[in-house]
Amino acid sequence: MNxxxxxxxxxxxxxxxxxxxxxxxxxxxxxxxxxxxFPEYGPERSGAPITAYNRISxxxxxxxxxxxxxxxxxxxxxxxxxxxxxxxxxxxEGAIVxxxxxPAAELRPLLRGYEGRVFTIxxxxxxxxxxxxxxxxxxxxxxxxxxxxxxxxxxxxxDMETSYRHKFAKKPQVVEGxxxxxxxxxxxxxx
Amino acid sequence: xxxxxxxxxxxAIATAMRQINPDVFAMFPxxxxxxxxxxYAQYVADGKVDTxxxxxxxxxxxxxxxxxxxAAGCRAVTATSSAGLSYMNEMLYVVASSRLPLVLAVSxxxxxxxxxxxxxxxxxxxxxxxxxxxxxxENNQExxxxxxxxxxxxxxxxxxxxxxxCEDGFIxxxxxxxxxxxxxxxxxxxxxxxxxxxxxxxxENPLAVGPYGVSGYYMEAxxxxxxxxxxxxxxxxxxxxxxxxxxxxxxxFFESYRMEDAELAIVLMGSSAGTAKVAVDELRAEGVKAGLxxxxxxxxxxxxxxxxxxxxxxxxxxxxxxxxxxxxxGPLFAETASAAINLEKRPKMIDIxxxxxxxxxxxxxxxxxxxxxxKIVETGETGPIYSHMGQRDLRKEVQ
Numbered sequence: 205m206n207x208x209x210x211x212x213x214x215x216x217x218x219x220x221x222x223x224x225x226x227x228x229x230x231x232x233x234x235x236x237x238x239x240x241x242f243p244e245y246g247p248e249r250s251g252a253p254i255t256a257y258n259r260i261s262x263x264x265x266x267x268x269x270x271x272x273x274x275x276x277x278x279x280x281x282x283x284x285x286x287x288x289x290x291x292x293x294x295x296x297e298g299a300i301v302x303x304x305x306x307p308a309a310e311l312r313p314l315l316r317g318y319e320g321r322v323f324t325i326x327x328x329x330x331x332x333x334x335x336x337x338x339x340x341x342x343x344x345x346x347x348x349x350x351x352x353x354x355x356x357x358x359x360x361x362x363d364m365e366t367s368y369r370h371k372f373a374k375k376p377q378v379v380e381g382x383x384x385x386x387x388x389x390x391x392x393x394x395x
Numbered sequence: 396x397x398x399x400x401x402x403x404x405x406x407a408i409a410t411a412m413r414q415i416n417p418d419v420f421a422m423f424p425x426x427x428x429x430x431x432x433x434x435y436a437q438y439v440a441d442g443k444v445d446t447x448x449x450x451x452x453x454x455x456x457x458x459x460x461x462x463x464x465x466a467a468g469c470r471a472v473t474a475t476s477s478a479g480l481s482y483m484n485e486m487l488y489v490v491a492s493s494r495l496p497l498v499l500a501v502s503x504x505x506x507x508x509x510x511x512x513x514x515x516x517x518x519x520x521x522x523x524x525x526x527x528x529x530x531x532x533e534n535n536q537e538x539x540x541x542x543x544x545x546x547x548x549x550x551x552x553x554x555x556x557x558x559x560x561c562e563d564g565f566i567x568x569x570x571x572x573x574x575x576x577x578x579x580x581x582x583x584x585x586x587x588x589x590x591x592x593x594x595x596x597x598x599e600n601p602l603a604v605g606p607y608g609v610s611g612y613y614m615e616a617x618x619x620x621x622x623x624x625x626x627x628x629x630x631x632x633x634x635x636x637x638x639x640x641x642x643x644x645x646x647x648f649f650e651s652y653r654m655e656d657a658e659l660a661i662v663l664m665g666s667s668a669g670t671a672k673v674a675v676d677e678l679r680a681e682g683v684k685a686g687l688x689x690x691x692x693x694x695x696x697x698x699x700x701x702x703x704x705x706x707x708x709x710x711x712x713x714x715x716x717x718x719x720x721x722x723x724x725g726p727l728f729a730e731t732a733s734a735a736i737n738l739e740k741r742p743k744m745i746d747i748x749x750x751x752x753x754x755x756x757x758x759x760x761x762x763x764x765x766x767x768x769x770k771i772v773e774t775g776e777t778g779p780i781y782s783h784m785g786q787r788d789l790r791k792e793v794q
Contacts, residue, residue, distance in 0.1 A: 226571055229401065229571050230401065230571075233401045233573065238572075238573050239401060239571065239572065239573060240570055240571065240572050241570065241571040242565070242566070242569060242570035242571070243565075243569060245512060245513065245565060245569075264572075264573060266533070266534075266669030266670065266672050266673060267669060267670050267673055267758060268534070268563075268566050268567075268570070268666035268667070268669050268670050269670050269755050269756060269757040269758070270755050270757075272757070
């Protein structure tokens with residue numbers, strides 16, 4: 205299918221990779237796209253590696269298999285680089301975005317020969333600054349939108365504000381922190 | 396006007412239930428159907444429904460509570476998966492033979508063992524002879540639409556049989572996708588109120604529920620049940636026609652995808668059909684006359700109609716996502732092949748068991764099936780009639 209973007213998320217149970225994948229689908233849906241967001245479940249344990257997926261397209265996609273040749277990969281926990289082949293099948297015209305305080309050049313040797321673009325972002329630092337706790341999925345969501353351009357930036361920030369105001373209707377004080385988190389992540393993600 | 400939204404299959408089914416607002420929902424949770432009662436509990440808490448929501452101690456009790464409610468003239472629903480459905484087994488037969496038209500949402504999941512939470516049809520296929528009508532869905536939209544049609548089919552005076560609305564566990568139940576929902580009032584108007592002709596507690600026209608059937612009468616009850624299942628075929632199409640008139644989406648017993656002049660065809664169910672459609676499109680672009688049939692209604696089984704759609708094919712692969720241990724192929728193959736038995740000219744037919752316990756099925760797998768069918772046509776040799784696909788070791792597979 206033309207214009208379809210396929211994204212694979214790698215995280216650990218409890219870090220919110222599945223939720224981030226759903227929020228990305230939400231944002232793409234609000235911009236008029238057809239979306240899929242689905243998790244791949246094994247035995248459910250906090251801290252175990254989990255995978256989640258997104259398909260974003262202009263027409264409904266009828267494929268319901270996992271994604272083996274993604275355009276983009278998001279790694280929410282950099283310790284997974286040692287145990288999971290996160291770049292498996294990743295298109296070299298695409299990119300990988302990794303949550304790390306280290307620069308991309310330092311991580312490339314861990315990527316089993318991946319030739320495409322490598323981005324990093326210190327999602328933990330941004331999250332702690334704006335949310336006061338370790339919620340890496342919010343900055344990672346903004347980072348993948350920035351890198352993949354799957355949703356237009358201004359529309360994304362506006363739609364996320366609507367979404368957060370709805371989601372946190374009983375805790376409006378956290379909306380601003382989440383929005384700042386997104387905005388800073390979009391600036392801070394570096395190749 | 397339909398409402399554009401994005402929901403998981405589970406939330407789509409819970410939404411349909413909310414719009415219908417049944418009298419009783421008795422529930423016991425099990426993955427991956429748990430979210431259905433979970434969403435519903437929120438609707439109850441938020442005052443969006445006035446359903447009697449009963450948390451019971453097992454699936455056997457959940458279906459028993461629903462049976463009691465239906466016998467008292469109520470509209471009752473529940474949801475389950477896998478071992479939960481197995482645990483309902485005894486009550487499934489009681490409900491069906493008592494002609495209590497409740498609706499059971501099933502998020503299909505493999506049966507043990509090894510223990511597994513992922514998708515295949517071994518749970519509902521094990522209950523295919525229980526007397527329930529069974530509808531299967533390719534995606535969240537079809538799960539929602541099947542649910543909207545379910546109560547009308549089940550409760551029709553010529554049917555009065557319980558019905559399972561099946562969706563693929565995780566693949567559909569937990570995947571967020573675009574969906575078109577209908578307005579609450581339009582749904583209520585389509586589904587209607589439930590006013591059974593007679594029931595246990597209806598003083599002017601009471602019904603005996605669960606009596607002993609001596610040999611002199613038991614068989615008549617079973618034949619009447621079998622006739623009701625035959626009637627369900629007509630009613631399913633009538634309800635689908637009204638559904639299309641109101642909401643614009645078309646449903647039959649099965650979907651024929653690019654079957655007009657197909658020489659090679661796959662018969663399968665559920666989300667895998669969506670994946671296989673892409674393989675059909677790619678092969679058509681290369682000039683291969685490929686097509687597929689996606690079975691929506693497994694009980695009653697539309698044998699004559701499927702065979703009519705397949706009769707001009709040269710080779711057909713039936714894909715079974717459950718292993719029946721018959722040593723002779725899976726249940727979908729058994730039904731399809733037996734329906735074709737009296738055709739003068741039959742396509743060559745093979746069965747491929749695949750996707751057990753969530754083993755992924757890709758466009759590439761579907762293309763491999765078509766390649767095997769092309770080879771059968773080319774050589775005239777059917778090869779092994781029953782085999783398994785998608786194993787870890789490719790060398791074990793029939794090519």
